[in-house]
Amino acid sequence: MTYLAKPKLHHPDLPKNAVGFTRRDYEGRISTLCAGCGHDSISAAIIQACWETDIEPHRVAKLSGIGCSSKTPDYFLGNSHGFNSVHGRMPSVATGANLANRDLLYLGVSGDGDSASIGIGQFAHCMRRGVNMVYIVENNGVYGLTKGQFSATADKGSKSKRGIANSDEPIDMVGLAMQLGASFVARSFSGDKNQLVPLVKAAIEHRGAAFIDVVSPCVAFNNHSGSTKSYDYVREHNAAVNRLDFITGREEITADYEPGTVTIVTQHDGSKLRLRKLAHDYDATDRIKVMNLLQQSAAAGEVMTGLLYVDPESSDLHEHLNTIETPLNRLGERELCPGSVALEKINAALR
Amino acid sequence: MAKRVEAVNDFVIKFANVNGSGSASANELFARSILRMGVPVAPRNIFPSNIQGLPTWYEVRVTETGYQGRRGGVDLMVAMNPQTWDADVKEIDEGGYLFYDNTKPLPKSKFRPDINVIGMPLTEICNSTYTDPRQRQLFKNIIYVGALSALMEIDPNEIERLFSEQYKGKEALLQSNVKALRLGRDYAQQHLGGPIGLKVRRADNVGHKIFIDGNSAAALGALYGGATVCAWYPITPSSSLAEAFIKYCQKYRVDPATGKSKFAIVQAEDELASIGMVIGAGWNGARAFTATSGPGISLMTEFIGLAYFAEIPAVIVDVQRGGPSTGMPTRTQQSDITACAYASHGDTKHVLLFPEDPTECFEFTAKAFDLAERLQTPIFMMTDLDIGMNTRLCAPFEWDDKATYDRGKIMTAEMLEAGRDFGRYLDVDGDGIPFRTYPGTHPDRGGYFTRGTTKNRYAGYSETGPDYIDNVQRLLRKFETAKKLVPAPLLYPAERPARFGAIFFGSTSPAMQEALHVLADRGIHVNALRVRAFPFQDEINDFVASHPWVFVIEQNRDAQLKSLLVNEAKVNPSRLLSVLHYDGTPITARFIVEQISQHAAARTVVPLKKVVS
Numbered sequence: 001m002t003y004l005a006k007p008k009l010h011h012p013d014l015p016k017n018a019v020g021f022t023r024r025d026y027e028g029r030i031s032t033l034c035a036g037c038g039h040d041s042i043s044a045a046i047i048q049a050c051w052e053t054d055i056e057p058h059r060v061a062k063l064s065g066i067g068c069s070s071k072t073p074d075y076f077l078g079n080s081h082g083f084n085s086v087h088g089r090m091p092s093v094a095t096g097a098n099l100a101n102r103d104l105l106y107l108g109v110s111g112d113g114d115s116a117s118i119g120i121g122q123f124a125h126c127m128r129r130g131v132n133m134v135y136i137v138e139n140n141g142v143y144g145l146t147k148g149q150f151s152a153t154a155d156k157g158s159k160s161k162r163g164i165a166n167s168d169e170p171i172d173m174v175g176l177a178m179q180l181g182a183s184f185v186a187r188s189f190s191g192d193k194n195q196l197v198p199l200v201k202a203a204i205e206h207r208g209a210a211f212i213d214v215v216s217p218c219v220a221f222n223n224h225s226g227s228t229k230s231y232d233y234v235r236e237h238n239a240a241v242n243r244l245d246f247i248t249g250r251e252e253i254t255a256d257y258e259p260g261t262v263t264i265v266t267q268h269d270g271s272k273l274r275l276r277k278l279a280h281d282y283d284a285t286d287r288i289k290v291m292n293l294l295q296q297s298a299a300a301g302e303v304m305t306g307l308l309y310v311d312p313e314s315s316d317l318h319e320h321l322n323t324i325e326t327p328l329n330r331l332g333e334r335e336l337c338p339g340s341v342a343l344e345k346i347n348a349a350l351r
Numbered sequence: 352m353a354k355r356v357e358a359v360n361d362f363v364i365k366f367a368n369v370n371g372s373g374s375a376s377a378n379e380l381f382a383r384s385i386l387r388m389g390v391p392v393a394p395r396n397i398f399p400s401n402i403q404g405l406p407t408w409y410e411v412r413v414t415e416t417g418y419q420g421r422r423g424g425v426d427l428m429v430a431m432n433p434q435t436w437d438a439d440v441k442e443i444d445e446g447g448y449l450f451y452d453n454t455k456p457l458p459k460s461k462f463r464p465d466i467n468v469i470g471m472p473l474t475e476i477c478n479s480t481y482t483d484p485r486q487r488q489l490f491k492n493i494i495y496v497g498a499l500s501a502l503m504e505i506d507p508n509e510i511e512r513l514f515s516e517q518y519k520g521k522e523a524l525l526q527s528n529v530k531a532l533r534l535g536r537d538y539a540q541q542h543l544g545g546p547i548g549l550k551v552r553r554a555d556n557v558g559h560k561i562f563i564d565g566n567s568a569a570a571l572g573a574l575y576g577g578a579t580v581c582a583w584y585p586i587t588p589s590s591s592l593a594e595a596f597i598k599y600c601q602k603y604r605v606d607p608a609t610g611k612s613k614f615a616i617v618q619a620e621d622e623l624a625s626i627g628m629v630i631g632a633g634w635n636g637a638r639a640f641t642a643t644s645g646p647g648i649s650l651m652t653e654f655i656g657l658a659y660f661a662e663i664p665a666v667i668v669d670v671q672r673g674g675p676s677t678g679m680p681t682r683t684q685q686s687d688i689t690a691c692a693y694a695s696h697g698d699t700k701h702v703l704l705f706p707e708d709p710t711e712c713f714e715f716t717a718k719a720f721d722l723a724e725r726l727q728t729p730i731f732m733m734t735d736l737d738i739g740m741n742t743r744l745c746a747p748f749e750w751d752d753k754a755t756y757d758r759g760k761i762m763t764a765e766m767l768e769a770g771r772d773f774g775r776y777l778d779v780d781g782d783g784i785p786f787r788t789y790p791g792t793h794p795d796r797g798g799y800f801t802r803g804t805t806k807n808r809y810a811g812y813s814e815t816g817p818d819y820i821d822n823v824q825r826l827l828r829k830f831e832t833a834k835k836l837v838p839a840p841l842l843y844p845a846e847r848p849a850r851f852g853a854i855f856f857g858s859t860s861p862a863m864q865e866a867l868h869v870l871a872d873r874g875i876h877v878n879a880l881r882v883r884a885f886p887f888q889d890e891i892n893d894f895v896a897s898h899p900w901v902f903v904i905e906q907n908r909d910a911q912l913k914s915l916l917v918n919e920a921k922v923n924p925s926r927l928l929s930v931l932h933y934d935g936t937p938i939t940a941r942f943i944v945e946q947i948s949q950h951a952a953a954r955t956v957v958p959l960k961k962v963v964s
Contacts (some may be wrong), residue, residue, distance in 0.1 A: 006676075029812075043853030056794060057794070058790075058791055058792070058793060058794050058795070058798055059791050061635070061790045061791070063631075069694075070948065074800055074812070078798070079791070079794065079795050079798040080798055081788070081791070081798050081799065081800075081801070082799075082800040082801060083631075083634060083661075083801040084800065084801065084802045084803075085627070085630075085657065085801075086653055086654055086657050089623060089627045089653075089654065090627050091623075091624075091625075091872075092455065092619070092623065092627025092631065093583075093627050093630055093631035093634070094594025094631060095617065095624075095627070096580060096582060096627060096628030096629060096630060096632035096633075096634075096635070096637075096639060097583075097631035097633060097635040097790070098631075098633060099579075099580045099617070099630040099631075099637065099638070100579070100580060100614040100631070100633075100634075100635035100636055101633050101635050101636065101637070101789075103791070104635075104790060104791050121620055121623075121624070122620065122623070122624055124619070124620075124621070125620040125624060129617070141739070155798060156467070158801040176540070225546075269918075282542035285773070285919070318615075319750075319889065321612060321615050321616070322610075322611055322612050323611060323612050323613075323614075323615050324606055324609065324611040324612060324613050325609075326639075327612065328579040328580060328614070328615060328630075328632075328637045329579075329614070329635055329636035329789060330747040331577075331579060331613055331757050332577070332755075332756065333577060333755055333756050335613055336575060336577040336579065336604070336613060337574075337575050337750075338574065338575065338603040339750065339752050340749070340750045340751070340752050342603065343575070343748050343749070343750045346748065347559075347561050347747040347748055350561035350562055350563045351557075351559075351560075351561055351562065351745075
């Protein structure tokens, strides 16, 4: 958190991507979140991923609901249109926006309160419709902006900062997305940039609903002992990664993992996805096996991370609706209005 | 011997049927055959919240003068439903007629001595003619239409012509329907003792008018108005609007070259999602709408407030009905006025349009998209079940091919490139309406972050009081601009100087027009003003100021339009007298006449006729 304005001057030698933008061109305003908040690392990962995938910043529409996570679209892609909508209702706004113009990239950023509690319905239906978008949940198990109430992803038995144990079953967003038909499902950890950036890049390239659950500990309200969303806890239970650097409470964390076995998945459009961190025999295209493994991993108290599932032959809502290639928002009266002659025929049929 | 109601081209027939028995199409056929004889009809569905096996009614007012309001009273009851027999028989006017299936004899106590009873063994005829049970049921309806056509002297050729239009290319269906029709006619002519006192005589009062329901008309308006995104959630009485839009789009909006759709329609998971999608699409530059009813509006209100403050175009068609839950909701009311005018949290006010019939449903819905994009705000099309779900005889639709869509103030990439100053919430010319950019317009100019309230003129984050006030005051200026853009009120002046004024709106219109004529005949002259939109124009204030008393006729309990007039137009409340009808049935001219006559008498106005005589 800082009150210093970001310098607008760029170093002239900053490297540019294929579409002529520097990494700085993908940045946004200075974050107003707490120092060390994992959400800022996710914003940085989004910036990196967009820069590396050569997306023109203004061709991205950023959408969010309400909450700490939903504030973050202001902190990246400053030249893109953003929409800070209604609590829990980002998915419907993103769906409508996507219907209006299929040519933009839709990036939805939400939180666990926003998507698992108040907005679970819209999250569910967005996944099952296959809206072509990147849907990131910055998951910390707690309501930050209202100061520390449990959210629906808080694990049963985990303790609040005031020491109260949560008695409700947690909602596993990843399991839910799998069941609802999301065609790209991933989980990561806010500090693990090496894992997260490629996941965001792959999600950007994916056609259909691409969901990433990013565990992002809340340094202010959910980073104490007894919490299952604290840095320490996640570090200790991360199934894919067992090497994390020690961090102090208020410091943004970054961690580098040794790459594990690499698997290649080729998608319908020829794009290739490199999968890291997971075991040799892990098949990210086998939906049933993945769902079983998720259950086993959860029962073992692990936090399974990585690209957990991808459907290489995915489709999206526009394909289901058979909409025209031209974005609907570019059609005018010539394409849309049947005119007076047709209307006279309609009149005649009503007599 | 009961007296006989004698009437030509001016009476009411009510069909009491069982849901799902195929009666609806037969009853509509009956109504259309009268229309084809040049005699206007005003039919209405009265349907409880059921799908199959339970009561439903269809009421046809035959009205040579063309009054489209409900008249009240029943001259002929076609009683086809034993469940509702007692109430149906009771409802018939003295001297009226009861037509029923007398296959199974009924005790004398089930009838009334003051009505004329016509029994016809419909079931027996069907059972001896058809073996298939479904045919027995379906053709029973056509057989009674045939019998009624004989009893009322309806030209059978018109009915047969309707069949041949409906079953074009389906010869077998055509023949079987004609056969059933003739079966009914022949039986009636041979056994039912000649025509009854209610007769249809050929006239020339239909002209070029069209016969359509308001929901289909509004769907056509959306088609012509350029709607490309429709998100909706099923709710009576609005579902048929979205379904009609689907039908029209499939016919008129599929690209012939590619077979691809120039529209996107999503049946959402609830009304929260449907309005969210509409707002997302509107934000992104598509013309988008939803159709719903009161409970849907309640669910949408948070989003509606956001759209108001974030200034996003949206069209919401509210087909109003009675209250929450199930039951009354299949009846009509105008009871969402307050809910829509002030929908949401914070200081909000919304533009409402009040169409009177399907013609205006078409016109106003198409216009609503222009208004929404010009004003960058949600526009409510306030129709109701009475207009929406009943076929109504109305003026044909018109479209000017030279008209272009008003997409409002859009700042383009070229304008940005040319260095135009872009402030998303900056009032550049005093009308309160700022420019907007579509997402994806320009690589480094014109992008902004959309928020509800917390912003300055350049869409920068601001929590300061002056910035907030600056913004919401501009929204008031924008609402002022809306007055000039929405449909103006229409004046219906009395033929003689009048001390009374009357303000009415929406589906009350046909009953009101009829009531004005009846009142004038009784010497009570009333100037009437039909309000067609909110915000209210100055003409409304002038109208109220120029009458000592002004009736405000509404179909709700709480005089919602009157409250809005007092609150927003600042008219003098002591001049306003409410005439309120809210039992779920459409308001009638009889009701309005009775209420206004009572008020008039209480204000010791001597009718002019008496003064003269």
